Amino acid sequence: MPFELTKDREQKLAEILTRYPTKMAALIPLLHLCQEQNGFVSEDVMSFCAHKLDVPPAHVEGVVTFYTLFNRTPVGKHQVWVCRTLPCALRGADNIVAQCEKKLGIHVGETTSDGKVTLRSAECLASCGTAPMMQVDKEYFENLTPEKVDALLDKLRSD
Amino acid sequence: MLKRTDYLTKVYGKKSGWTLDVYERECDGYKTAQKVLTSMTRDQVVDEAKKANIRGRGGAGFPMGVKWSFMPKQTTKPCYLVINADEGEPGTHKDRTLMEENPHSVIEGCIIGCYGIGAHVAYIYVRDELHLSKERLWGAIEEAKKKGYLGKTPFGKDWAVDVVVHTGAGAYICGEETSLLNSLEGRRGEPRLKPPFPAQAGAFGMPSTVNNLETIAAVPTAFKMGCDEFSKLSALHDIKDGGVRLYGINGHIKKPCVVELACGPTLNELINDIGGGVLGDKKCLCVIPGGSSTPILLPEETVNAPDEKDPMHKWHGMSVFDVPLGVDTMRNVGTMLGTCCVTVMAEGTCPVLAMKNLMQFYKHESCGQCTPCREGSAWLFNTVDKILDGNATMADVDNLHDIANGIMGNTICAFGEGTAMPALGFVKKFRKHFEAYVTGAKKHSEATLLVETAESGATEPAKVE
Numbered sequence: 001m002p003f004e005l006t007k008d009r010e011q012k013l014a015e016i017l018t019r020y021p022t023k024m025a026a027l028i029p030l031l032h033l034c035q036e037q038n039g040f041v042s043e044d045v046m047s048f049c050a051h052k053l054d055v056p057p058a059h060v061e062g063v064v065t066f067y068t069l070f071n072r073t074p075v076g077k078h079q080v081w082v083c084r085t086l087p088c089a090l091r092g093a094d095n096i097v098a099q100c101e102k103k104l105g106i107h108v109g110e111t112t113s114d115g116k117v118t119l120r121s122a123e124c125l126a127s128c129g130t131a132p133m134m135q136v137d138k139e140y141f142e143n144l145t146p147e148k149v150d151a152l153l154d155k156l157r158s159d
Numbered sequence: 160m161l162k163r164t165d166y167l168t169k170v171y172g173k174k175s176g177w178t179l180d181v182y183e184r185e186c187d188g189y190k191t192a193q194k195v196l197t198s199m200t201r202d203q204v205v206d207e208a209k210k211a212n213i214r215g216r217g218g219a220g221f222p223m224g225v226k227w228s229f230m231p232k233q234t235t236k237p238c239y240l241v242i243n244a245d246e247g248e249p250g251t252h253k254d255r256t257l258m259e260e261n262p263h264s265v266i267e268g269c270i271i272g273c274y275g276i277g278a279h280v281a282y283i284y285v286r287d288e289l290h291l292s293k294e295r296l297w298g299a300i301e302e303a304k305k306k307g308y309l310g311k312t313p314f315g316k317d318w319a320v321d322v323v324v325h326t327g328a329g330a331y332i333c334g335e336e337t338s339l340l341n342s343l344e345g346r347r348g349e350p351r352l353k354p355p356f357p358a359q360a361g362a363f364g365m366p367s368t369v370n371n372l373e374t375i376a377a378v379p380t381a382f383k384m385g386c387d388e389f390s391k392l393s394a395l396h397d398i399k400d401g402g403v404r405l406y407g408i409n410g411h412i413k414k415p416c417v418v419e420l421a422c423g424p425t426l427n428e429l430i431n432d433i434g435g436g437v438l439g440d441k442k443c444l445c446v447i448p449g450g451s452s453t454p455i456l457l458p459e460e461t462v463n464a465p466d467e468k469d470p471m472h473k474w475h476g477m478s479v480f481d482v483p484l485g486v487d488t489m490r491n492v493g494t495m496l497g498t499c500c501v502t503v504m505a506e507g508t509c510p511v512l513a514m515k516n517l518m519q520f521y522k523h524e525s526c527g528q529c530t531p532c533r534e535g536s537a538w539l540f541n542t543v544d545k546i547l548d549g550n551a552t553m554a555d556v557d558n559l560h561d562i563a564n565g566i567m568g569n570t571i572c573a574f575g576e577g578t579a580m581p582a583l584g585f586v587k588k589f590r591k592h593f594e595a596y597v598t599g600a601k602k603h604s605e606a607t608l609l610v611e612t613a614e615s616g617a618t619e620p621a622k623v624e
Contacts, residue, residue, distance in 0.1 A: 019323045019325075020323075020363075021237070021363050022344065022345070022363060024344060024345035024346070025325075025343060025344050025345045025363075026345065027345035028325075028326065028327065028328055028342065028345060029325070029326065031328070032287070032326065032328065053345075055345070059346075062346075062347050063345065063346065063347055066330065066347040066348060066349075066526075067327070067328035067329050067330050067348070068328070068329030068330060069287055069288075069328040069329035070328055081288075084516075084519075085249040085451075085516065085517075085520050086249050086250070086410075086447075086451060086502065086513060086516045086517055086520070086608075087249055087250050087409045087410050087502050089513075089516050089608045090409075090410045090411055090502070090504065090508070090513075090608050090609070091410070091609075092609060094608070122288075123247070123249070123331060123520050123523055123524060124247050124248065124249040124250075124251075124331070124451075124520070125247075125288055126246040126247060126251060126252050126254070126255045126286070126288075126289065127252055127255070128249070128250050128251065128252040128407065128409040128410075128415070128500065128502070129252045129407055129408070129409045129415040129416055129417055129500075130252075130415065131409060131415070135288060138290040139290070140291070
C-alpha cells in the first residue's frame, strides 16, 4: 500500500508549507515527519514526498542520501548515537563505544536481534563541555560514566 | 585580561530562565527591540550596528554591521535573515546553551536584525539533533507572538516580522552559509560558488544575511547599552573586535564549561582561571583554539614581531598563550580564533591519534562536491592511519603536506582549508611524533587520547557557568 501521512501529520505539513515561499523548502521537515511515522525513509515515502511537493523523485532521493539522519532501512526501536569526535574522545568516548558494543553484543551500525536498539557513532553533537556523551532518540545524556551507560542500556533493552 | 560579564548568560540556570517572564524581568526583554523599531530608521540601525564591532561568532569573524550594510537599500524583492545554529564544529558547544537557556535574546536579536537589513522573515537553521534547543526556540516564538512582539505590527510598527525554526538532518557542511541556504531550500547541502554572495542572491535566490546565532543574540545587548559602549567592553576594542562573547573550554581540563567574558582573555587565563587547570595537573601539550578547523597552538610557541609597527609587537617574545584571543591576534599567530571554544590536550596525548580522529571527522563530513576535498580528506585519514600502524615511510609524512596543500584553495567552500590547515598544524608542530611511528620508536597500541585520571569519564561534572 502506498505511504500516507496520518491526519494530524497532514495538518502539520499544511502548517509547515505556510512557512516558506517554495514547496520544496518543506522537503526536509516533511521527510522528518514521514520518518517519525514510518521509522525509515522507504521508496514509498520518497515517492509520496515527491508527489506531495511537486519535485522530481530523483531530487528527493538525492536529498535523502545526503543527510546522515535519514534511515534508508528499518532501525531499532531506540537509536543510540555515541559521539566519537576528538573532544569526546579525549574524555573516553572510545571506551563508551566499546562498552556499548560489548553490552549490546553488536557493532556500531548494527541493531540488536530483538530490534530494540540501533547503535551508531556520531560526529560532534555540540556537547563537548559535557563529554563524553550520547544521544538516545531525542535526548542527550552527558558526562557519561560506565555505570550511567550500563543503567541506560539496561533500561532501553527492557523497554 | 579576564573580565566576566553576564549580559547573555544572566538567566542561565535560573528557574524557567528561558521563558518570556524571566527575560522581561531580568533583562528588560524586548524593550530594546521596541526602542529600535519605533525610534530608529533602518540606516541608523545598520550604522549603529557597525559601531558594536561584533565579529561574526561562527568562526570566520566577519564584522556583523558591515555584513548588514551589504543588503540592498531599495529592493522590490523579499529579503531574508538567516540564523546559523547548525553548531557542529568539533569542540564547539556555546550556541546550544543560548538556545536552551536564553532563546528570547535570539528572537529579540532577530527582530532588530530583520528591521536593519530589510527582512520580514528570519529563518533559524538548527541542526536536527538539538531537540531541546528547537523546542525552546519555538516556545519563545509562541510567547513573543502572543505578546505582539512578532507578527504583522510588532510594537505597533508597520514592519512585519516572523521567525521560523528550520531543521537540518545531520550534515556538518550545512554550517557553511551557502550550503545552509541550499539545505533551507530543500536541497542537498552542497556549498554554492560565490559570487553571488548571499546579500545579492541568498535564500530562495533573494537578498539574505546569514548570521551566527550568538552574533544575533548579542544584538539586543549592544543596542541597549549603545553599540560603541558595548564594543568598549572588549580588551580589543582598538582593533575593532568588540563586546562580550561566550567562551567554551573542553578536553583535558578540570572544569569544562561555557562562560561569558569580555573579548580578549588569554589562553592561559581560560585554562587556569576558568578551566581550573589541566586535568591531572599535567602540562598542556597543545590546544585547538576555536573548533577543530583552527590549527593547534603549543604553549612553547612565542610571538615573533620585532618590528615596532607590527600590531603584534606589544606581545613580542611572549607565549602565544598570553596573547588576548581575538580574530586578528589569532590570525597573526598563525591560527584562527574560530568559535572561541578551546579544546585542551594534556601531555601524554598522542597528537597523531588526535589528528587521525579529526581526519575521520572531515572524511565523513566532506560533502563530496569538490574532488580535492572529497579525495584529499580520505587520503589524509588513510595516510595517518598507515603511519600509526607502522606501515609508512618518511615519504608518507611528507606526503601529508602535499595532500593538504593540494586541497587548500582548490575547493568551492572553506571546508577544504578547514581540513588542510589543522592537518598541516599537526604535521608541522609534531613531526617528530609522526616520524617515531615510521621508525618504530612508537607503537599504535601504546598511543592514547586519555589522561590517567580520566579513564572513561569526566572527573568533575561539567556545568554552564
